[in-house]
Amino acid sequence: MRKSAAILFAFIISQFQAQQGAYYQQAAKYKMDIDVNAEKFTYQGNQTLEYANNSPDVLNVVYFHLYWNAFKPNSMMDQRVAGQGKNGDSRLQKDGVSRLASIPKDQEGAQNIHWIKQNGKDLKFEIQETIMKVYLAEPIQPNSTTTFTMDWDAVIPQQIRRSGRNNKEGVDMTMTQWYPKIAEYDYDGWATFDYIGREFHAPFSDFDVTIKINKDYVIGAGGILENPAEVKGYDSTANIKTDKSKKATWKWSAKNILDFAWSADRDYVVKSFDVPEGPKVFLVYQNNDKTKVWEEAQPYVTKYFQIMNSHFGKYVYPTYAFIQGGDGGMEYGMCTMILGEAKDIKGLMGLMAHEGAHSWYQQMLATNESVRPWMDEGFTSYAEGYLMYQLFPEELPNPFANTVNAYRNFVKKGIEEPAVWLGDHHDNGTSYTYASYVKGELYLVQLGYIMGEQNLAETLKQYYDQWHMKHPSDRDFLHIAQKVSGMDLKWFQNYWINTTKTIDYGIKDVKYEAKSTTITLVNKGQVPMPIDFNVMTADKKIVTYQIPLNMTHTWKEKDIYGDFKTMPYWPWTQKEYTLTIPYTKAQLSVLGIDFSQRMADVNIEDNVVEVK
Structure with a gap:
C-alpha cells in the first residue's frame, strides 16, 4: 500500500471510530432530606446531587424531570387525554373526559423549586412544565463530576395515575417520580x-434518602431500610424514635438503580422472606378482606425469582418490595407499586410477574422506554408469559399461544400502529398496548420460531451478560441474536417493529399421488417468514419439514418443538412454494403450517387441511 493511501485509510478508520465512540453512561448520587406534612399532603425537600459526566461531551446545561407538574388542569397531560377522548388511556379519563381537568386547586401536583446551585454557585433555571432546564455556572467537562444542591417543596397530587394521595384503594401516599430527577444523557442527547x-x-444512581413523617405511618420502598428498629412495621421490638413534632425518621439507601420510589400508609403491614440465593422480598400492603390472597404469595414469588434468575439472568439487588400502591402496576428501582385487591393467587401473580420482570427489562437492562417501549414492555411481557406458564401450567401448544391469538384478533380492527413510535405519541391507547406490550412480546416469540428456542434462550442470556446495568438499544440486542443464530435478522426487525405489515401464509392446494403428496403453499401477507410445515400421519406421528427463508442465509438447526427435515429455501419474492412429501393419502391424517402455533399468522383458517 502506498504511503498516501495508508494515511487516507488510517484517517477514515479514525473518523469511523470517532463517530462510533466508546460506550459510556452517566451516573448520579442523590442525598435527600424530606419532611412530610401528612395532614396537608405536602413535603419539604432538600437535595445534594453528585453528577458524573462520563461522556466525551462538554455539558453547558442540564435537565431535570418534574413529573408532578403534569397533574393539574390544562397541563400537557390533560390536553393529550382530552384530545384523545375515548381512544386514550381509560385510567386517565371518565366517560371520555380527562380526570385531570377536575383536580381541585389545592390538590394539583406541584414541585416548587426554590433554588439550585452548582458547586455553591446560584444557577438560572426555567420550568417547561415537567422539564426544568438549568443553565450551568461552569460547563461540566468530559470525565468530570459536579455537585448540585437544591431546595424545593411539593404538593402531593390527587391520585390520577401512579402517583398521588388517597387513591381508590385508600393508600394515603404513593410517592413515585416524586423528586426533581436529573435526565439521562447519552449518544442521542438529553432524554x-x-x-x-x-x-x-434515567441514569443509574445511588440514593441516600431520609424521610420524616408522622410516627403512625409505615413506609414501603425500593431500597434498604437502614434503621428498622426505629420505625413502625419492620421490627416487632422497634423503639420508635420521634422528634419534637412526633415524627419518625426513616433512612433508606439504594445503589445503582434508576429511581427511588416509596409509599406510606397507616394501615400497612410488612411481611418478608428470603429467596434462596436472593433477594429478600418484602410484601407491603393493607391487611384486609380484599388482600387476603397476598398470604398465599410467598411460595409462588420464591419460585418466580428462582426461574427468572436461572433463565433471564441473576437479579443483582439485595431486596425487592411488592407494595400496594393502589393503581394498576408500575415498576421502579427494587420495587413495584401494584393493586392490592386480587380475585385469586393467579391474578395477583400475573401482576407481580409482569412488574417484577421489569427489574430485568427496564431496570437492569435499562433501555430508553420512552423511545423503545416495545423493548421494555414487550420483553417484560415475554418473561411474564414464560413464568406464568411455569407457575400455572395450561394445556396450550406454547406459553404464548393466547398472546398470538389476541394479536390476530386485534389486527382485524384495523387500528394497529407501528411499535417503533415513541411511547407517548400513539394516537390510540389500545394500539399503544398492542404495539408495545403485544408486538414486543411477539418479537421474541417470532425470533424463537425463526432461529429456534435454544438460540433465543442463549440470546437472552448473552444479552443479560453483556448489557445488564447498562443502557442497551435494539441494535445491541439484534447484534447478539444474529451472532448466536448466524442469521441475518434485520429484515424481520424492520417488518415487525417499523411497520404494521402482517404474516399470512396458507395451503393453496394438495395433490395426492400414488406414492407421495404434493402441497402448494402461498404467501398472502406482506411479512415473509420461514415455514415449519407439519404432517400428522395416520398413526399420529408428527413429521416436520422446515422451509427456510432465503433472507436469513443460515437455517435453523434445532428447536425444542421437535426434529425436522430442512427443505430448499423459499425466496421472499416468490409467492408460492411447492413441496412433495413421501406419504400417500391413506398414510396422512392432518397437514398444517406451524403446529406449534408460534408464528403470528393473521389468518389461520387456511393453515390446516384434514385428510379425509
Whole structure:
C-alpha cells in the first residue's frame, strides 16, 4: 500500500471510530432530606446531587424531570387525554373526559423549586412544565463530576395515575417520580420527553434518602431500610424514635438503580422472606378482606425469582418490595407499586410477574422506554408469559399461544400502529398496548420460531451478560441474536417493529399421488417468514419439514418443538412454494403450517387441511 493511501485509510478508520465512540453512561448520587406534612399532603425537600459526566461531551446545561407538574388542569397531560377522548388511556379519563381537568386547586401536583446551585454557585433555571432546564455556572467537562444542591417543596397530587394521595384503594401516599430527577444523557442527547403519562428513563444512581413523617405511618420502598428498629412495621421490638413534632425518621439507601420510589400508609403491614440465593422480598400492603390472597404469595414469588434468575439472568439487588400502591402496576428501582385487591393467587401473580420482570427489562437492562417501549414492555411481557406458564401450567401448544391469538384478533380492527413510535405519541391507547406490550412480546416469540428456542434462550442470556446495568438499544440486542443464530435478522426487525405489515401464509392446494403428496403453499401477507410445515400421519406421528427463508442465509438447526427435515429455501419474492412429501393419502391424517402455533399468522383458517 502506498504511503498516501495508508494515511487516507488510517484517517477514515479514525473518523469511523470517532463517530462510533466508546460506550459510556452517566451516573448520579442523590442525598435527600424530606419532611412530610401528612395532614396537608405536602413535603419539604432538600437535595445534594453528585453528577458524573462520563461522556466525551462538554455539558453547558442540564435537565431535570418534574413529573408532578403534569397533574393539574390544562397541563400537557390533560390536553393529550382530552384530545384523545375515548381512544386514550381509560385510567386517565371518565366517560371520555380527562380526570385531570377536575383536580381541585389545592390538590394539583406541584414541585416548587426554590433554588439550585452548582458547586455553591446560584444557577438560572426555567420550568417547561415537567422539564426544568438549568443553565450551568461552569460547563461540566468530559470525565468530570459536579455537585448540585437544591431546595424545593411539593404538593402531593390527587391520585390520577401512579402517583398521588388517597387513591381508590385508600393508600394515603404513593410517592413515585416524586423528586426533581436529573435526565439521562447519552449518544442521542438529553432524554427530555414531557411527561404525558407513559414511560420513564434515567441514569443509574445511588440514593441516600431520609424521610420524616408522622410516627403512625409505615413506609414501603425500593431500597434498604437502614434503621428498622426505629420505625413502625419492620421490627416487632422497634423503639420508635420521634422528634419534637412526633415524627419518625426513616433512612433508606439504594445503589445503582434508576429511581427511588416509596409509599406510606397507616394501615400497612410488612411481611418478608428470603429467596434462596436472593433477594429478600418484602410484601407491603393493607391487611384486609380484599388482600387476603397476598398470604398465599410467598411460595409462588420464591419460585418466580428462582426461574427468572436461572433463565433471564441473576437479579443483582439485595431486596425487592411488592407494595400496594393502589393503581394498576408500575415498576421502579427494587420495587413495584401494584393493586392490592386480587380475585385469586393467579391474578395477583400475573401482576407481580409482569412488574417484577421489569427489574430485568427496564431496570437492569435499562433501555430508553420512552423511545423503545416495545423493548421494555414487550420483553417484560415475554418473561411474564414464560413464568406464568411455569407457575400455572395450561394445556396450550406454547406459553404464548393466547398472546398470538389476541394479536390476530386485534389486527382485524384495523387500528394497529407501528411499535417503533415513541411511547407517548400513539394516537390510540389500545394500539399503544398492542404495539408495545403485544408486538414486543411477539418479537421474541417470532425470533424463537425463526432461529429456534435454544438460540433465543442463549440470546437472552448473552444479552443479560453483556448489557445488564447498562443502557442497551435494539441494535445491541439484534447484534447478539444474529451472532448466536448466524442469521441475518434485520429484515424481520424492520417488518415487525417499523411497520404494521402482517404474516399470512396458507395451503393453496394438495395433490395426492400414488406414492407421495404434493402441497402448494402461498404467501398472502406482506411479512415473509420461514415455514415449519407439519404432517400428522395416520398413526399420529408428527413429521416436520422446515422451509427456510432465503433472507436469513443460515437455517435453523434445532428447536425444542421437535426434529425436522430442512427443505430448499423459499425466496421472499416468490409467492408460492411447492413441496412433495413421501406419504400417500391413506398414510396422512392432518397437514398444517406451524403446529406449534408460534408464528403470528393473521389468518389461520387456511393453515390446516384434514385428510379425509
